[in-house]
Amino acid sequence: MSCCGFILRRRFGWRSQRIEEQEVLYYITAMLFKILLLLCLGCFSGASGSGIVEGTESKPHSRPYMVSLQQEGLHLCGGALVRKDFVLTSAHCNDSKFGLTAVLGAHNITKEEKSQQRIQVARYHVHPNYKDGLFGFDVMLLKVILCHIEPGF
Numbered sequence: 001m002s003c004c005g006f007i008l009r010r011r012f013g014w015r016s017q018r019i020e021e022q023e024v025l026y027y028i029t030a031m032l033f034k035i036l037l038l039l040c041l042g043c044f045s046g047a048s049g050s051g052i053v054e055g056t057e058s059k060p061h062s063r064p065y066m067v068s069l070q071q072e073g074l075h076l077c078g079g080a081l082v083r084k085d086f087v088l089t090s091a092h093c094n095d096s097k098f099g100l101t102a103v104l105g106a107h108n109i110t111k112e113e114k115s116q117q118r119i120q121v122a123r124y125h126v127h128p129n130y131k132d133g134l135f136g137f138d139v140m141l142l143k144v145i146l147c148h149i150e151p152g153f
Helices: 003-012 021-042
Strands: 066-071 074-083 086-089 101-104 117-126 140-144
Touching: 021 074, 021 086, 021 140, 066 086
Parallel strands: none
Antiparallel strands: 066 074, 066 101, 074 086, 086 140, 101 117, 117 140
16 A cells, blocks of 8 residues: 555545555645645746746755756756655656656756766656646656655645
């Protein structure tokens, strides 16, 4: 039984022994969408070249939940570590054909740092109602091997 299933049964009184992945995905999507929205509204700060206008550099390692999703060492999308083994990102970032690497613990993704962790994505959970090219349901959970960084919120 997964930890998430235990939390859902305890919180909502579900009695079934097995909670479907879709139900877990729906619950996590709804809950974490609000968190991601809050992050988008006030927590991002960027360095030059990041595409963020008039941003300021954040204090090093003050955002341990921030993730760079990379393909062959190049930044593709951002994400947020929502559990030790799940990253929340946009479904349009899905590139399961070539595989994504989650980079955690980086202050500057253009440089190698001792604090960085590079973790392969094991599974891709795209929202079942997502349609490529449309804006709705553009949410995806990535299952990664357990990392050593706490989400921090």
